[in-house]
Amino acid sequence: MTETWDIEKVAELMGITKDAAYHRRTYRPELMPPAIKVGRFIRFDPETVRAWMKEHTEQGMHDRA
Template structure:
């Protein structure tokens, strides 16, 4: 049984998951929109579970 947490995602992984350009993700972050990311030094990292949760919350109001 592997109890290791899932690795954090960088901007390219989140953009790939959401199927959007990396530039769009940067723009969203600038406007305080999109999945929550955290700075780790000079990098922005995303918790995959939070990205999925954010995506699901967006989907709930779309229909």
């Protein structure tokens, strides 16, 4: 079985609250990594989260320019 993270784990890694993560996912989805919907639960692939976070760091943003 492939490991997945819940929104609390992703929020912790991003340094935000769980509520802030849910708010971003609903109203500002570009500020959250892509998620997988499993029934009524939201799960995240760890490798996708790591890649998204790397791409959205200050350095990663400069690399795209």
